[in-house]
Amino acid sequence: MATKAKVGKVECLETVCITLGAKPPVFQKAIVRDRHTGQLAEVELNEYPPIDEGDIGTSYTFKRGEIIRADHPAVVAKGSRYFDPVDD
Secondary structure, eight states: OOOOOOOOEEEESSOEEEEESOBOOBOOEEEEEOTTTOOEEEEEOTTSOOSBOOBOOEEEEEOTTOEEETTSHHHHHHGGGTEEEEOO
């Protein structure tokens, strides 16, 4: 007979929206010379299409006092900052 491991529960301490997996777009870069100082600087060419579009990620919203499983991805990523363990 197979048994499942007991999964704990946690309570959300405040209303929060957690976004996981988001990353900004990556643009082409160019090295230019500052005409005032003469130093070289690297700048992003954001008027051209990005090399990598980025990702908006996945958003999870929790209300204050909401009880969720301890193995939820948002709980695993943020830990005890927003969540408190609950006794069953």
